[in-house]
Amino acid sequence: MSMLDSFFNKGFKAAKCKTLLKLTIPRIKLLRNRREIQIKQMRRDIAKLLETGQEATARIRVEHIIREENMMAAHEVIELFCELIAVRLPIIESQRILS
Structure with a gap:
Protein backbone atom coordinates (compact mmCIF):
# COMPACT_ATOMS: atom_id res chain seq x y z
CA MET A 1 0.00 0.00 0.00
CA SER A 2 1.49 3.33 -1.05
CA MET A 3 1.59 6.46 1.05
CA LEU A 4 -1.23 7.98 -1.02
CA ASP A 5 -3.44 4.90 -0.55
CA SER A 6 -3.08 5.06 3.20
CA PHE A 7 -3.58 8.82 3.14
CA PHE A 8 -6.87 8.75 1.22
CA ASN A 9 -8.44 5.42 2.20
CA LYS A 10 -8.81 6.31 5.86
CA GLY A 11 -10.38 9.69 5.21
CA PHE A 12 -8.72 13.06 5.05
CA LYS A 13 -6.63 13.93 8.07
CA ALA A 14 -5.49 17.55 8.16
CA ALA A 15 -2.77 16.82 10.73
CA LYS A 16 -1.23 14.11 8.56
CA CYS A 17 -1.48 16.33 5.50
CA LYS A 18 0.25 19.17 7.35
CA THR A 19 3.04 16.83 8.45
CA LEU A 20 3.58 15.60 4.90
CA LEU A 21 3.63 19.15 3.58
CA LYS A 22 6.13 20.21 6.23
CA LEU A 23 8.38 17.36 5.07
CA THR A 24 7.82 18.05 1.38
CA ILE A 25 8.55 21.78 1.26
CA PRO A 26 12.13 21.59 2.64
CA ARG A 27 12.84 18.60 0.38
CA ILE A 28 11.79 20.59 -2.68
CA LYS A 29 13.96 23.52 -1.55
CA LEU A 30 16.90 21.17 -1.15
CA LEU A 31 16.40 19.76 -4.65
CA ARG A 32 16.19 23.27 -6.10
CA ASN A 33 19.37 24.35 -4.32
CA ARG A 34 21.22 21.30 -5.65
CA ARG A 35 20.02 22.06 -9.16
CA GLU A 36 21.12 25.70 -8.87
CA ILE A 37 24.63 24.60 -7.91
CA GLN A 38 24.67 22.10 -10.80
CA ILE A 39 23.53 24.75 -13.27
CA LYS A 40 26.23 27.20 -12.15
CA GLN A 41 28.88 24.51 -12.69
CA MET A 42 27.39 23.59 -16.06
CA ARG A 43 27.55 27.25 -17.15
CA ARG A 44 31.23 27.39 -16.23
CA ASP A 45 31.79 24.19 -18.21
CA ILE A 46 30.00 25.68 -21.22
CA ALA A 47 32.21 28.78 -21.06
CA LYS A 48 35.30 26.55 -21.13
CA LEU A 49 33.90 24.56 -24.05
CA LEU A 50 33.28 27.77 -26.00
CA ALA A 86 -0.66 24.21 4.26
CA VAL A 87 -2.10 27.68 4.83
CA ARG A 88 -5.57 26.62 3.69
CA LEU A 89 -5.73 23.37 5.70
CA PRO A 90 -8.02 24.83 8.38
CA ILE A 91 -10.47 25.92 5.67
CA ILE A 92 -10.26 22.53 3.93
CA GLU A 93 -10.83 20.74 7.23
CA SER A 94 -13.83 22.93 8.11
CA GLN A 95 -15.38 22.29 4.68
CA ARG A 96 -14.96 18.55 5.19
CA ILE A 97 -16.72 18.70 8.56
CA LEU A 98 -19.64 20.69 7.11
CA SER A 99 -20.16 18.23 4.25
Whole structure:
Protein backbone atom coordinates (compact mmCIF):
# COMPACT_ATOMS: atom_id res chain seq x y z
CA MET A 1 0.00 0.00 0.00
CA SER A 2 1.49 3.33 -1.05
CA MET A 3 1.59 6.46 1.05
CA LEU A 4 -1.23 7.98 -1.02
CA ASP A 5 -3.44 4.90 -0.55
CA SER A 6 -3.08 5.06 3.20
CA PHE A 7 -3.58 8.82 3.14
CA PHE A 8 -6.87 8.75 1.22
CA ASN A 9 -8.44 5.42 2.20
CA LYS A 10 -8.81 6.31 5.86
CA GLY A 11 -10.38 9.69 5.21
CA PHE A 12 -8.72 13.06 5.05
CA LYS A 13 -6.63 13.93 8.07
CA ALA A 14 -5.49 17.55 8.16
CA ALA A 15 -2.77 16.82 10.73
CA LYS A 16 -1.23 14.11 8.56
CA CYS A 17 -1.48 16.33 5.50
CA LYS A 18 0.25 19.17 7.35
CA THR A 19 3.04 16.83 8.45
CA LEU A 20 3.58 15.60 4.90
CA LEU A 21 3.63 19.15 3.58
CA LYS A 22 6.13 20.21 6.23
CA LEU A 23 8.38 17.36 5.07
CA THR A 24 7.82 18.05 1.38
CA ILE A 25 8.55 21.78 1.26
CA PRO A 26 12.13 21.59 2.64
CA ARG A 27 12.84 18.60 0.38
CA ILE A 28 11.79 20.59 -2.68
CA LYS A 29 13.96 23.52 -1.55
CA LEU A 30 16.90 21.17 -1.15
CA LEU A 31 16.40 19.76 -4.65
CA ARG A 32 16.19 23.27 -6.10
CA ASN A 33 19.37 24.35 -4.32
CA ARG A 34 21.22 21.30 -5.65
CA ARG A 35 20.02 22.06 -9.16
CA GLU A 36 21.12 25.70 -8.87
CA ILE A 37 24.63 24.60 -7.91
CA GLN A 38 24.67 22.10 -10.80
CA ILE A 39 23.53 24.75 -13.27
CA LYS A 40 26.23 27.20 -12.15
CA GLN A 41 28.88 24.51 -12.69
CA MET A 42 27.39 23.59 -16.06
CA ARG A 43 27.55 27.25 -17.15
CA ARG A 44 31.23 27.39 -16.23
CA ASP A 45 31.79 24.19 -18.21
CA ILE A 46 30.00 25.68 -21.22
CA ALA A 47 32.21 28.78 -21.06
CA LYS A 48 35.30 26.55 -21.13
CA LEU A 49 33.90 24.56 -24.05
CA LEU A 50 33.28 27.77 -26.00
CA GLU A 51 36.79 29.03 -25.21
CA THR A 52 38.23 25.84 -26.66
CA GLY A 53 36.03 25.97 -29.76
CA GLN A 54 33.78 23.04 -28.86
CA GLU A 55 30.59 24.80 -29.90
CA ALA A 56 28.59 21.65 -30.76
CA THR A 57 29.18 20.15 -27.31
CA ALA A 58 28.35 23.51 -25.69
CA ARG A 59 25.00 23.61 -27.52
CA ILE A 60 24.08 20.19 -26.13
CA ARG A 61 24.98 21.34 -22.62
CA VAL A 62 22.87 24.49 -23.06
CA GLU A 63 19.86 22.31 -23.91
CA HIS A 64 20.50 20.38 -20.70
CA ILE A 65 20.62 23.62 -18.69
CA ILE A 66 17.28 24.68 -20.18
CA ARG A 67 15.72 21.36 -19.10
CA GLU A 68 17.16 21.75 -15.61
CA GLU A 69 15.84 25.32 -15.34
CA ASN A 70 12.39 24.12 -16.43
CA MET A 71 12.52 21.43 -13.74
CA MET A 72 13.48 24.08 -11.17
CA ALA A 73 10.48 26.17 -12.24
CA ALA A 74 8.23 23.11 -11.83
CA HIS A 75 9.64 22.50 -8.34
CA GLU A 76 8.92 26.12 -7.47
CA VAL A 77 5.28 25.78 -8.57
CA ILE A 78 4.89 22.57 -6.54
CA GLU A 79 6.46 24.25 -3.50
CA LEU A 80 4.05 27.20 -3.81
CA PHE A 81 1.06 24.83 -4.05
CA CYS A 82 2.27 22.94 -0.97
CA GLU A 83 2.57 26.21 0.95
CA LEU A 84 -0.89 27.27 -0.22
CA ILE A 85 -2.42 23.97 0.89
CA ALA A 86 -0.66 24.21 4.26
CA VAL A 87 -2.10 27.68 4.83
CA ARG A 88 -5.57 26.62 3.69
CA LEU A 89 -5.73 23.37 5.70
CA PRO A 90 -8.02 24.83 8.38
CA ILE A 91 -10.47 25.92 5.67
CA ILE A 92 -10.26 22.53 3.93
CA GLU A 93 -10.83 20.74 7.23
CA SER A 94 -13.83 22.93 8.11
CA GLN A 95 -15.38 22.29 4.68
CA ARG A 96 -14.96 18.55 5.19
CA ILE A 97 -16.72 18.70 8.56
CA LEU A 98 -19.64 20.69 7.11
CA SER A 99 -20.16 18.23 4.25
